[in-house]
Amino acid sequence: MPKQLDKVFIDVEVDASVAADGALAAKLEEVCPVDIFKAAEGGVEVVEGNLDECVLCNLCVDAAPEGAVRVVKLYER
Amino acid sequence: MRFYEFEARKIVELAGIPVTEYGFCTTAEQARKAAETIGGPVVVKSQVLSGGRMKAGGVKFAETPDEAAEHAEAILKLEINGQMPRGVLVDPKAEVKQEYYAGVVWDGTAKRPLMLFSDIGGIDIEEVAEKHPDHVGRGHLSNLLPISDFEAKQTIAATGVTGSQLNRATQVLARLARLFRDNDMILAEINPLAELTDGSFVALDAHMEMENEAVGRQKALLRRQLEIAADDTREPYEPSAFERNVAAIDAADHRGVIQGRDHGFQGNLGLVIGAGGGSLTLTDAVRSQGGKPANYSEIGGNPSVAKACGLAKQVLEKDGVEKIAVMMSIVSNTRVDIVARGVIKACLELGRDPGEAIAIFRIPGAWEEEGFKILERYGVEYCDRSVSIWEAAGRAVAKIQGTPA
Numbered sequence: 001m002p003k004q005l006d007k008v009f010i011d012v013e014v015d016a017s018v019a020a021d022g023a024l025a026a027k028l029e030e031v032c033p034v035d036i037f038k039a040a041e042g043g044v045e046v047v048e049g050n051l052d053e054c055v056l057c058n059l060c061v062d063a064a065p066e067g068a069v070r071v072v073k074l075y076e077r
Numbered sequence: 078m079r080f081y082e083f084e085a086r087k088i089v090e091l092a093g094i095p096v097t098e099y100g101f102c103t104t105a106e107q108a109r110k111a112a113e114t115i116g117g118p119v120v121v122k123s124q125v126l127s128g129g130r131m132k133a134g135g136v137k138f139a140e141t142p143d144e145a146a147e148h149a150e151a152i153l154k155l156e157i158n159g160q161m162p163r164g165v166l167v168d169p170k171a172e173v174k175q176e177y178y179a180g181v182v183w184d185g186t187a188k189r190p191l192m193l194f195s196d197i198g199g200i201d202i203e204e205v206a207e208k209h210p211d212h213v214g215r216g217h218l219s220n221l222l223p224i225s226d227f228e229a230k231q232t233i234a235a236t237g238v239t240g241s242q243l244n245r246a247t248q249v250l251a252r253l254a255r256l257f258r259d260n261d262m263i264l265a266e267i268n269p270l271a272e273l274t275d276g277s278f279v280a281l282d283a284h285m286e287m288e289n290e291a292v293g294r295q296k297a298l299l300r301r302q303l304e305i306a307a308d309d310t311r312e313p314y315e316p317s318a319f320e321r322n323v324a325a326i327d328a329a330d331h332r333g334v335i336q337g338r339d340h341g342f343q344g345n346l347g348l349v350i351g352a353g354g355g356s357l358t359l360t361d362a363v364r365s366q367g368g369k370p371a372n373y374s375e376i377g378g379n380p381s382v383a384k385a386c387g388l389a390k391q392v393l394e395k396d397g398v399e400k401i402a403v404m405m406s407i408v409s410n411t412r413v414d415i416v417a418r419g420v421i422k423a424c425l426e427l428g429r430d431p432g433e434a435i436a437i438f439r440i441p442g443a444w445e446e447e448g449f450k451i452l453e454r455y456g457v458e459y460c461d462r463s464v465s466i467w468e469a470a471g472r473a474v475a476k477i478q479g480t481p482a
Binding site: 003004005009034073 | 381
């Protein structure tokens with residue numbers, strides 16, 4: 001069975017100061033077109049299996065307080 | 078869409094063209110009853126979507142109903158060119174005075190239907206056209222204007238047929254031409270069209286193919302009159318595991334479109350290709366330069382990374398595939414970076430080095446700069462629109478053959 005790799009190209013970092021914010025979690029879940037964010041009980045949950053589907057729209061970055069969400073292009077590191 | 082002979086006969090009958098009394102049967106017992114109803118000698122014919130039935134033993138003559146049942150029993154179990162029969166057709170063994178050919182085909186060059194008629198029937202019309210060109214009459218039809226009998230008559234008269242035969246055959250060819258246009262056929266053929274000893278004309282065998290794109294608007298014929306189920310797609314062969322897997326990946330994700338075919342391909346260069354007719358052009362470009370494609374595919378419409386990855390993995394996992402070429406013909410809205418991520422991910426998940434497994438990546442279009450960054454990071458050779466698809470295909474072929482491009 002071939003393996004499935006996640007987070008090969010894209011990672012998303014959510015600042016610890018907002019990670020438990022339920023309202024922000026719901027907002028991120030709503031704006032992301034490829035379901036990278038999930039509003040979980042503890043706040044923002046990042047769905048690792050969807051990270052590489054990121055279309056670099058930056059809607060999550062715009063929806064969060066400045067600097068709270070960062071989209072990292074792993075291929076630029 | 079292709080039709081079985083028993084369906085083609087029904088289409089011909091619906092158009093008012095005389096046919097012999099025939100029976101479509103799915104059991105030996107039904108074949109016996111059909112032969113009893115017909116009375117006299119019959120012919121039992123396998124119903125497969127394939128030629129060469131006679132040679133394969135799928136057509137047998139029977140003098141009695143018992144013999145017809147015996148033949149049906151054997152033919153129903155007989156696989157012909159990889160196909161099991163849908164049933165058998167039991168047909169009277171007609172007393173034929175002369176066999177003719179009547180057909181209408183779509184002339185793609187003239188973009189009009191073309192009537193064909195020959196006074197030599199029962200053999201391939203291509204063979205007649207080659208050996209006896211003066212025995213083949215041709216006549217183009219309008220796509221819009223009503224079809225007149227005189228057009229059919231002119232076509233038949235060109236073969237030297239005269240008198241009552243001309244008049245009777247005219248009715249058949251004109252009706253065949255109308256059914257061709259009314260039912261969006263690309264081929265409507267009666268071969269042989271038989272003149273019986275009493276002077277009447279009947280269709281002894283018919284072959285019909287409908288334009289696939291027209292299936293949606295021909296529901297009245299397909300569903301009600303022929304009772305063909307909506308999921309009966311009449312694929313010419315059973316889909317391979319590769320084709321089924323690619324279709325399943327496509328169906329599981331609404332984003333973008335992927336398709337894959339590998340029937341008849343046994344090469345070592347996998348193709349992940351697409352864009353506005355690009356797949357055909359790219360496949361030709363590979364073959365024309367000595368490459369051996371392992372498959373045909375289409376990718377476009379902005380697929381997800383998972384979908385591009387799924388297609389590339391299926392191609393890479395095919396037996397004999399050494400490398401893949403990822404190419405599109407034109408600048409399109411399909412994101413270069415997304416496809417790049419997909420194909421590289423496929424390599425990584427299969428434990429292959431993308432720089433080695435991907436012979437060439439040539440997709441010009443949206444987000445190409447981002448895509449090129451990813452390709453560079455993984456050491457994949459890529460090119461932009463300044464490199465023609467011919468040249469890109471040539472580089473892929475050279476790489477897999479180990480020769481300088």
